[in-house]
Amino acid sequence: MSGSETYRKIFRTIRRIPKGKVATYGQIARVAGFPNQARLVGYALHALRGDRDETVPWWRVINARGESSLGSEDDAALQRGLLKKEGVRFDKKKRTDLKKFGWKK
DNA sequence: CAACTGACTGCCG
DNA sequence: CCGGCAGCCAGTT
Numbered sequence: 001m002s003g004s005e006t007y008r009k010i011f012r013t014i015r016r017i018p019k020g021k022v023a024t025y026g027q028i029a030r031v032a033g034f035p036n037q038a039r040l041v042g043y044a045l046h047a048l049r050g051d052r053d054e055t056v057p058w059w060r061v062i063n064a065r066g067e068s069s070l071g072s073e074d075d076a077a078l079q080r081g082l083l084k085k086e087g088v089r090f091d092k093k094k095r096t097d098l099k100k101f102g103w104k105k
Numbered sequence: 106c107a108a109c110t111g112a113c114t115g116c117c118g
Numbered sequence: 119c120c121g122g123c124a125g126c127c128a129g130t131t
Contacts, residue, residue: 025113026113026114034127036125039113039125040128041112042111043112043127064113065114069112070112071111107131108130109130110128111127111128111129113125114124114125115124115125118120
């Protein structure tokens with residue numbers, strides 16, 4: 001179990017991301033109250049993989065480069081698919097424009 | 106208890 | 119634009 005208070009704040013923040021927008025790990029961390037701890041966000045989401053009960057839009061969280069940071073290209077493709085369904089576009093390098101689709105808090 | 110590891114990031118060259 | 123590197127944290131071994 002990873003029901004720590006820290007993770008809850010992170011999940012709560014991720015749920016605020018509006019549909020059709022994406023946020024970076026670092027941004028989530030900052031908004032949740034943990035500046036410079038992007039990795040912590042990555043951890044929280046990684047733990048989420050086993051807990052499907054948590055309704056968190058994990059696919060709206062990407063790295064600072066604007067691309068999916070998932071290990072396998074397979075999962076990355078799935079994430080892009082979910083985002084594309086919400087209107088987020090990716091270029092041929094599989095990157096998205098954070099200036100345009102980035103979540104403006 | 107120390108060493109590893111990983112859904113990250115900013116800085117350098 | 120891209121690879122390399124150190125800082126950061128929590129959960130595992």
